[in-house]
Amino acid sequence: MKTPKKEEKQATNIITTDSAPPNFIRNIIEEDLKTNKYEGRIVTRFPPEPNGYLHIGHAKSICVNFGFAAEYKGKCHLRFDDTNPAKEDVEYVESIMEDVRWLGFDWGEHLHYASDYFEQLFEYAVQLIRNGKAYVDSLSADEIREYRGTLTEPGRESPYRSRSVEENLDLFERMKAGEFEDGAHVLRAKIDMASPNMLMRDPTLYRIRKVSHHRTGGKWCIYPMYDFTHCLSDSIERITNSLCTLEFENNRPLYDWVLDELDVYHPRQTEFARLNLTYTVLSKRKLIELVTGGYVNGWNDPRMPTISGLRRRGYTPEAIRNFCERIGVAKRDSTVDMALLEYCLREDLNKRAPRVMAVLRPLRVVIENYPEDQTEMLEAVNNPEDPGMGKRKVPFSRILYIEQEDFMEAPPKKFFRLAPGREVRLRYAYFIRCTDVVKDEKTGELVELRCTYDPETRGGDAPDGRKVKATLHWVSETHALEAEVRLYDHLFDKPNPADEKECPDFKSCLNPKSLETLTSCRVEPSLKGAEPGKRYQFERSGYFCADPDSSDDKLVFNRTVTLRDTWAKIQKKAQNQKKKR
Ligand code: ATP
Numbered sequence: 001m002k003t004p005k006k007e008e009k010q011a012t013n014i015i016t017t018d019s020a021p022p023n024f025i026r027n028i029i030e031e032d033l034k035t036n037k038y039e040g041r042i043v044t045r046f047p048p049e050p051n052g053y054l055h056i057g058h059a060k061s062i063c064v065n066f067g068f069a070a071e072y073k074g075k076c077h078l079r080f081d082d083t084n085p086a087k088e089d090v091e092y093v094e095s096i097m098e099d100v101r102w103l104g105f106d107w108g109e110h111l112h113y114a115s116d117y118f119e120q121l122f123e124y125a126v127q128l129i130r131n132g133k134a135y136v137d138s139l140s141a142d143e144i145r146e147y148r149g150t151l152t153e154p155g156r157e158s159p160y161r162s163r164s165v166e167e168n169l170d171l172f173e174r175m176k177a178g179e180f181e182d183g184a185h186v187l188r189a190k191i192d193m194a195s196p197n198m199l200m201r202d203p204t205l206y207r208i209r210k211v212s213h214h215r216t217g218g219k220w221c222i223y224p225m226y227d228f229t230h231c232l233s234d235s236i237e238r239i240t241n242s243l244c245t246l247e248f249e250n251n252r253p254l255y256d257w258v259l260d261e262l263d264v265y266h267p268r269q270t271e272f273a274r275l276n277l278t279y280t281v282l283s284k285r286k287l288i289e290l291v292t293g294g295y296v297n298g299w300n301d302p303r304m305p306t307i308s309g310l311r312r313r314g315y316t317p318e319a320i321r322n323f324c325e326r327i328g329v330a331k332r333d334s335t336v337d338m339a340l341l342e343y344c345l346r347e348d349l350n351k352r353a354p355r356v357m358a359v360l361r362p363l364r365v366v367i368e369n370y371p372e373d374q375t376e377m378l379e380a381v382n383n384p385e386d387p388g389m390g391k392r393k394v395p396f397s398r399i400l401y402i403e404q405e406d407f408m409e410a411p412p413k414k415f416f417r418l419a420p421g422r423e424v425r426l427r428y429a430y431f432i433r434c435t436d437v438v439k440d441e442k443t444g445e446l447v448e449l450r451c452t453y454d455p456e457t458r459g460g461d462a463p464d465g466r467k468v469k470a471t472l473h474w475v476s477e478t479h480a481l482e483a484e485v486r487l488y489d490h491l492f493d494k495p496n497p498a499d500e501k502e503c504p505d506f507k508s509c510l511n512p513k514s515l516e517t518l519t520s521c522r523v524e525p526s527l528k529g530a531e532p533g534k535r536y537q538f539e540r541s542g543y544f545c546a547d548p549d550s551s552d553d554k555l556v557f558n559r560t561v562t563l564r565d566t567w568a569k570i571q572k573k574a575q576n577q578k579k580k581r
């Protein structure tokens with residue numbers, strides 16, 4: 001029986017696949033090149049903080065940064081903004097490099113770490129102190145917060161703000177030497193405690209943190225703040241276009257201030273909208289919570305929106321890059337429908353995934369007029385989209401399996417598949433007719449079907465021209481391999497789980513049916529030894545990918561995506577709405 005279709009929710013924003021995607025950054029770069037702003041250089045960077053795994057939102061940023069560099073024969077650096085040792089780890093550094101490479105990008109010799117600049121950043125801080133533009137503050141964290149004021153009230157100046165340059169230099173050196181405990185002092189920029197931009201109210205530049213860093217070890221006990229580090233790292237690397245997401249618009253005046261006060265090279269910062277995707281969350285903090293809370297099976301759980309999760313699920317880098325190209329780069333925040341990502345995936349897999357036959361929920365079929373000891377090798381096409389992918393042989397014998405849902409004892413009007421007395425085609429094989437139904441005497445449960453086959457219909461139509469209304473996939477019992485198949489649905493059952501109105505606690509909107517494991521599937525023998533990561537189309541069921549949990553004894557597959565194109569439906573609906581207006 002066909003399961004009823006889930007109601008397809010509208011995305012908040014409809015992107016049509018027929019119009020060219022927006023990309024305002026391209027215009028900016030072209031303008032810079034025309035005016036020779038950076039002597040014709042284009043240097044971008046992707047600057048992750050190694051405090052979690054990358055997700056599909058990062059993929060957008062990666063595609064934007066590496067994409068522009070490639071398009072304009074420039075360079076894109078990979079830089080780890082590793083200023084918060086307490087939350088960072090080499091595991092994350094390694095996963096990030098693996099993911100960027102897998103997406104198809106190469107930073108060449110430009111692998112950088114903000115921690116490589118710690119010495120230089122310290123010197124810059126000293127220079128600000130000398131210029132009277134930074135001071136050591138000895139208020140507690142709570143007091144600093146209190147003094148900062150609010151959006152409607154200006155802040156107050158710290159009593160330590162007027163310390164002399166000498167005193168500041170002395171204290172800052174002693175902070176570095178480890179004389180003080182965490183929180184005893186901080187270094188702050190001397191800007192404006194009454195600024196309407198809260199970030200400009202004497203932001204902290206350095207704090208004492210007596211923790212070891214994954215790269216510099218115990219060398220430092222003061223660490224520069226992200227904002228101070230980020231703009232200077234871009235300057236040190238002579239980045240031309242610092243492309244970042246919209247939430248950094250407010251930080252730009254601070255970056256400008258730091259670079260201008262120090263009178264150093266100044267990149268151009270341009271902000272673009274983050275990617276939001278329906279039925280998932282794209283915040284590292286939330287993803288970490290899902291992993292550490294055991295709501296999913298690790299960062300690479302195939303339901304996760306992480307690059308490693310998508311990879312294990314069976315996504316291709318091409319599909320993800322194509323998706324990023326299609327959504328474009330805009331200035332306004334929007335939410336993209338997950339159906340578009342799946343559409344891009346289907347489009348790619350349709351071209352490259354070999355077709356095979358696999359039965360997910362087996363129903364035994366005995367062909368009573370087929371010789372008991374006979375096996376025929378029937379020819380099957382590997383990919384009708386690409387004849388170059390060739391053909392293979394599939395064994396046919398007296399006992400087969402078909403899908404339970406392809407049979408109904410009392411079929412309703414629109415059910416055209418197998419039923420008592422009815423004839424259907426078995427793909428690449430014969431017409432079969434159901435002659436009898438065998439049930440368990442005690443439970444009344446269906447055990448197997450008895451059928452007959454028509455030898456005249458091998459691999460084609462009936463010579464007498466009689467028609468059937470359905471073609472089913474099947475496997476031969478003795479030849480089939482056992483497999484476990486994991487079916488996935490959206491991780492969340494609400495379209496916008498990050499929206500606090502929709503989901504006060506995002507975890508309460510987790511979809512309890514996001515994973516269904518089928519343990520007694522049967523797949524055709526050509527799948528023997530399927531390499532983890534190898535993708536297939538299981539005919540009529542969807543695209544699947546062999547999982548690393550596969551072994552010689554038991555194959556394990558993840559369903560990557562179904563065959564149903566929900567994106568086409570959403571687009572059609574949007575077009576109809578447009579016409580009505
Ligand atoms: P957090 O969620 O903790 O703020 P982050 O996702 O911003 O972290 P970073 O490591 O700072 O994580 O991100 C690296 C880069 O990726 C940044 O330039 C950031 O702007 C960009 N980025 C992060 N999330 C998205 C997103 N959803 N869409 C597009 N770009 C993103």
Ligand code: MG
Nearest residue numbers: 048049245247
């Ligand atoms: Mg960030």
